[in-house]
Amino acid sequence: MNAPAPTPSTAPATPRAPSVWRSQLGTYLGLFAVLAGMVALFSSLSEYFWSAETFVTIANEIPALAVMAVGMTFVLIIAGIDLSVGSVMALAAATSAAAILQWGWSVPAAAALALATGLVCGTITGAISVAWRLPSFIVSLGMLEAVRGSAYLVTDSRTQYVGDAISWLAAPFFGGISVAFLLAVALVVIAQLVLTRTVFGRCVVGIGTNEEAMRLAGVDPRPIRITVFAVTGLLAGLAGLMQSARLEAADPNAGSGMELQVIAAVVIGGTSLMGGRGSVVTTAFGVLIIAVLEAGLAQIGASEPSKRIITGSVIVAAVIIDTLRQRRAKV
Amino acid sequence: MPRTTDPATQPLLSVEGVGKDYTATVLDGVTLALNAGEVLALTGENGAGKSTLSKIVCGLESATRGSLRLAGQPYVPTSRRDAERQGVRMVMQELGLVSTLTVAENLLMGRLPHRAGWLQRDALHTAAHAQLAKIGLQHIDPATPVSALGIGQQQMVEIARNLQDDTRILILDEPTAMLTPRETNYLFEQITRLTARGVAIVYVSHRLEELRRIADRVAVLRDGRMVDVRPMAGLSEDDLVQRMVGRSVNDLEHRPRRVAGPVVMRVDGIGRADVVQNVSLELRAGEVFGIAGLVGSGRTELLRLLFGADRADRGEVTLHEEIKPNQPTALDTQAQAATKIEANNVPPVLRRLARGFASPLQAIAAGVGLVTEDRKSQGLLLAQPIRVNATLSDLGSIASGGWLQRAKENALVQGFVRTLRIRCQSPEQPVGQLSGGNQQKVVFARWLHRPVRVLMLDEPTRGVDVGARAELYGELDRMAGEGRALLMVSSDLRELMAMADRIGVMSAGRLVAVFERGEWTEQSLLAAAFSDTTGRSAAAGDASPSSPRPSATA
Numbered sequence: 001m002n003a004p005a006p007t008p009s010t011a012p013a014t015p016r017a018p019s020v021w022r023s024q025l026g027t028y029l030g031l032f033a034v035l036a037g038m039v040a041l042f043s044s045l046s047e048y049f050w051s052a053e054t055f056v057t058i059a060n061e062i063p064a065l066a067v068m069a070v071g072m073t074f075v076l077i078i079a080g081i082d083l084s085v086g087s088v089m090a091l092a093a094a095t096s097a098a099a100i101l102q103w104g105w106s107v108p109a110a111a112a113l114a115l116a117t118g119l120v121c122g123t124i125t126g127a128i129s130v131a132w133r134l135p136s137f138i139v140s141l142g143m144l145e146a147v148r149g150s151a152y153l154v155t156d157s158r159t160q161y162v163g164d165a166i167s168w169l170a171a172p173f174f175g176g177i178s179v180a181f182l183l184a185v186a187l188v189v190i191a192q193l194v195l196t197r198t199v200f201g202r203c204v205v206g207i208g209t210n211e212e213a214m215r216l217a218g219v220d221p222r223p224i225r226i227t228v229f230a231v232t233g234l235l236a237g238l239a240g241l242m243q244s245a246r247l248e249a250a251d252p253n254a255g256s257g258m259e260l261q262v263i264a265a266v267v268i269g270g271t272s273l274m275g276g277r278g279s280v281v282t283t284a285f286g287v288l289i290i291a292v293l294e295a296g297l298a299q300i301g302a303s304e305p306s307k308r309i310i311t312g313s314v315i316v317a318a319v320i321i322d323t324l325r326q327r328r329a330k331v
Numbered sequence: 332m333p334r335t336t337d338p339a340t341q342p343l344l345s346v347e348g349v350g351k352d353y354t355a356t357v358l359d360g361v362t363l364a365l366n367a368g369e370v371l372a373l374t375g376e377n378g379a380g381k382s383t384l385s386k387i388v389c390g391l392e393s394a395t396r397g398s399l400r401l402a403g404q405p406y407v408p409t410s411r412r413d414a415e416r417q418g419v420r421m422v423m424q425e426l427g428l429v430s431t432l433t434v435a436e437n438l439l440m441g442r443l444p445h446r447a448g449w450l451q452r453d454a455l456h457t458a459a460h461a462q463l464a465k466i467g468l469q470h471i472d473p474a475t476p477v478s479a480l481g482i483g484q485q486q487m488v489e490i491a492r493n494l495q496d497d498t499r500i501l502i503l504d505e506p507t508a509m510l511t512p513r514e515t516n517y518l519f520e521q522i523t524r525l526t527a528r529g530v531a532i533v534y535v536s537h538r539l540e541e542l543r544r545i546a547d548r549v550a551v552l553r554d555g556r557m558v559d560v561r562p563m564a565g566l567s568e569d570d571l572v573q574r575m576v577g578r579s580v581n582d583l584e585h586r587p588r589r590v591a592g593p594v595v596m597r598v599d600g601i602g603r604a605d606v607v608q609n610v611s612l613e614l615r616a617g618e619v620f621g622i623a624g625l626v627g628s629g630r631t632e633l634l635r636l637l638f639g640a641d642r643a644d645r646g647e648v649t650l651h652e653e654i655k656p657n658q659p660t661a662l663d664t665q666a667q668a669a670t671k672i673e674a675n676n677v678p679p680v681l682r683r684l685a686r687g688f689a690s691p692l693q694a695i696a697a698g699v700g701l702v703t704e705d706r707k708s709q710g711l712l713l714a715q716p717i718r719v720n721a722t723l724s725d726l727g728s729i730a731s732g733g734w735l736q737r738a739k740e741n742a743l744v745q746g747f748v749r750t751l752r753i754r755c756q757s758p759e760q761p762v763g764q765l766s767g768g769n770q771q772k773v774v775f776a777r778w779l780h781r782p783v784r785v786l787m788l789d790e791p792t793r794g795v796d797v798g799a800r801a802e803l804y805g806e807l808d809r810m811a812g813e814g815r816a817l818l819m820v821s822s823d824l825r826e827l828m829a830m831a832d833r834i835g836v837m838s839a840g841r842l843v844a845v846f847e848r849g850e851w852t853e854q855s856l857l858a859a860a861f862s863d864t865t866g867r868s869a870a871a872g873d874a875s876p877s878s879p880r881p882s883a884t885a
Contacts, residue, residue: 198733198735206715209713210709210711213711218692218694218695218724219726
């Protein structure tokens, strides 16, 4: 990435000049260590965990979570939150299923409809919260209900079986890995570049850090806020497609409660709920940590209650560690 | 015990060599004795250290140096509550009321009458009513939510809250700023009653006329030092102003006026509600227009209106076309060219904007920039590196097709760090870690590479140490020399007198006077700044006879 900038001649050259890249590297290594530790732990607890099969399964399960987490990272960086992603995912899957089954649309058209559904939902959330200056928490909470209701309406409250029309998205493609997984990886890379290398990304971080300062610097925060929510909706729509490809069905209950899992992944990755700080790459680590934890606990036969207790503890522990690390870095 | 004196003559509070350092020293070697039953006026210019001293006494800040004694005993308040327990209370300028609770609940906060946790509403309202009656507010229903009161009444409630029986010292920080004359009279009556009971009052105010009415002695702070403590009787307002100012004259104050170029921006009757009232002025290329005035006189608000950060509700801003002098080689020909243009006429109008700019975005696009007063909350992204902060208002110039060109950005920022001598470890250092002066340089950097024709600066040297100040002045000089028009607000008159070519003085939302370089004196500027609050006209030099103060002490 970026080379450490040479110290200018007038400034006293101190060897511990921090560079963005080096401080990020520390974060990456830390998250990788946590992930590796979990893999090692589960491998020692269960003889079946350390196998290609496990990892392929995990890889094919996470794309929906991952793409929504990418969008959520941007939302949290602008100090917002979007609780509606799980519902939007279900509605997108539902509309595409309805388009294929009831209206006889072609698969690409139905897929485009799913994406458009997500985009519209996200834009509504963003536009309402910007236009009336409402907290996105409240607006997206309303959307969570309304969109879920719409999903029931579209599916007649029944799971719609779409069959294998779009299952290619989730089908093994290369060494058992699905197209969806590769797409998610590509999105993580692109989103990270957008965040760190574009004017848009710079504005997103700036708005999350100090919106008034950005406004006085001549940046209108409103379109940027709306765009972030719109893109998050779009990605939730894509997640809906991935989900219905994998399950070959659109379930109106799909993704209920998933918004919390998405937020947990982003926060475990070290993105601040207060805004201004975050990274898509670390979010990807957060997604992997959640997925490995889930798969691992299932493998060692943990009961559902203990699974949830452990997952909850891991989320809080991860945030404590990250907060301590940040505080130390500030001194 | 050292220094134990006869209790009859022993001061209630003695302040001994107290100093306070933040990044800079704001208070140094302040020694003061406060006697029971007196009203001591504490006065001085903005930033002289009045508030800091008050906050130290009431436990909100701790002194860096020196010591305090309360009735002869060492007094080290650890918090405001601790100070209040010892009978030292302060009525703050910023209201400390909880606006969603009722008047009664606010008045008795912390000692609400209850039985097993259940509020005794009758007892609460009776006690609150008695408290309100003390200050002539018996017409206020104690059950009214504070948010339903006007700001003046809120201020009175705040004062009532601090009129507790156990009060030994009461500090009033600009208590009448929002009061009507009648409310002020109630307050003064109450002060008289308190002093008769032996309570010592510290009355912090700019309002010289009030000080003459109420105070027994006056203490004047200047630049964090106590310069004078003397009886109020026989002091005229001019004497007081003299004592508040009384500085040696700076060399820069005698420099020649810069040669003003053509008019760049013209402001006609701009205003917003009663905060800024119909201000008109002309900014010329290459000139520094200073704005003086007390805090709250509408200076900051004026700049925000001109920048589009707030929307004006009346008036007009006119931008004029830029006229480039024909590349003169020697300085004197440039001066000649400039005077010729000035003598000629006003350049053609480029744009006329009713009610000024609609947004900062529009202002910046038109070449108008603002360095905000509070750089931490409005100017900077503290957690972000210098690099990000310096390029914030001109991302377009370091990007192509929306992608940032990191190499271009690094080169640009390194140039800033070099030319502005920003002291840092690297451009990647978070701005929050820099000193005040270096932070301000980063804000300046943002406007350096843009074609900014009008740059407005609000308190550009606040919180900046002396050395870095000189560098910032040099930078302002350079910007003016490049033909930019600078509009600079400052509470530091000496700074304005050194930097500005013209100084406009604001008072109560109006631009009450504009002085040319050479025409002003510190006294005339201060007189204009105080004109609206003291009831004197800006032009009138001498003090009007003030009303006799109520007989307070026996």
